[in-house]
Amino acid sequence: MGRSASQDVLITLVVSAVLIWVMPLLISTYTLTVLVIYGMLGLSLGLIWGFGGILCFGQAAFFGLGAYTYAIAAINIGESTVPMILAVLVPAVFAALLGAMMFYGRLTDVYLGVITLVVTLILFKFMNSTAGPQYVIGKARLGGFNGIPGFQTLNVPGDPDTYIWGDPYFYVCAIALVIVFLLVTWLLRSSFGRIAVGIRENEVRMGLMGYDVAARKTVLFATGAAIAGLAGAMFANWGEIVTPTLFSLGQSAEIIIWCIVGGLGTRLGPIVGAAGLAYLKFMLGQQSMVDNTLITGLILVLFVLFLPRGLVPAIASLLSSIFGRTKRRPNARRTRRARHG
């Protein structure tokens, strides 16, 4: 990190302002909104995996949980401010409980992966089986495989009849992403973030230095889940329906692929990977010659084999070698260690 904090914030603000201004001229805001939401979802996993070394196979669980929380609360309350807050809190609390169970049990890599995967499956199976009228929370029917349609979408706080949709909704989402990005930047610059990276590098050593490794990992895990929950609530507003496919394994897989392709151990990588691959998928969906899944799979395999560091670090090192700058970048060894953590 060669730049000072204020410079970092300034560059982020300028670049994102230009992007928010230029991108709607190229792509429709309806598509852009979902790219921004996926970018935030990618960032949530990028934070806990890339900087905390926690490989979560079930980030989609928090995404779906945020979406469902928003939908259920919005139907019951009829106004969107409190549901938005709940959609961040509920996944965070859920993740804190789950994380405490795993991290205080000293579970690592594969076992962590299995448990997060299994929890996602449980939610998926349970939500799929809630078709009957007995599954009701307040006024909201859970609706099984068909999901929950017709809830109150985002409105101006305090005024339930003024909806935010279309172009303004895109700007809300984009600004939310910028704010989250800045918060993540701040978190990583704080001592908490530096210790989290230390835990990623060597958990035993950080434990011996007196840091409570399990508590710190739990907090980081919950933070990631809160971001994923926010993305989920925004996705619910965008789609105006929530279905159990939000919890599916395919969704979890995609988030991991975004991080790998974009570049792990960077803040920007997962966002770029998410938006780029989601747009690619959107373009591929408009042709029927080659199957969509096939291409996603090929991309993942090729990246793991040939570019395991991801796009953003590769481009950054390419640029710095062209311009001959000797700026320090997260090098390959550190990134690799992170993925085995």
Added chain:
Amino acid sequence: MDLSFVILIEMLYAVASLVLISAGLAVVFGMMKVINLAHGEFMMMGGYATITAVSLGVNVFVAMLVIAPLVVGLIGLIVERLVIRHLYGRLVDTMLATWGLSLVFIGLATMIFGNTTTGISTPIPGFAVGGYQINGYNFFIIIVSIVLVIAMYAVLRGTRAGLIARGTMQRSDMAAALGYSPDRIYMMTFFCGSALSGLAGAVLAPLVGLVPTSGGAYIAKAFITVIAGGPSLIAGLVSSATSFGLVSQIFTFAISPVIGEVALLIAAVILLRMMPQGITGRFFKGKM
């Protein structure tokens, strides 16, 4: 009396199918430490190989027990040469690469066979016990998995090939020093693991409607069975399949099939929390 017999058969069947589903992954993960997330798709391809062979006029048992394992084994061989051999020892990278492979296989199967359900009828007729109808094919699956477990034990314990394979997995450098090529042994072991997955997919094919994405239904179960089993290959496989099979069937009969599935998953979470090294990490230590 009749009911308890039916329940007994159903429980045995649940355990047997878990053993069958997980056997291929147990070889690949338990011995080679490669987590093959394309395992479910290997099973799916075993099913498609059977159906294709049967529609070409091959006897259904030959198709299931010979053709499907060979076809999937060969696919596994290609995959090992092209992708997995570059990633040995990098656990997370193998997981991601094989997840990518599973998506590739789903895409390929969709392009070749279309996104429709295909299936074959069960070759063994059912029969009645008192007032209940039992699927005769369940017995076939139970017998196949018992034979499979015994055969795996015999090969690993009794034959020279099994001894060499086990030795190589423990110390590949020593095996190399004694004149065996670890590269080739890894290749053959992966072939065997893939063939077992193909066999499982083929044997289960008559019971399920096959779609390109049906591998996803197996992978989670296989994954948790193998991980919960722990380091010992066969003892772990049998013990964890038994416990999960019993838990899921008890809840299925007591409440509903969905709760049975959920109970299996919750049992897995609790088991892993209590015994992070798997069942055989604590009990049956040092067994096969």
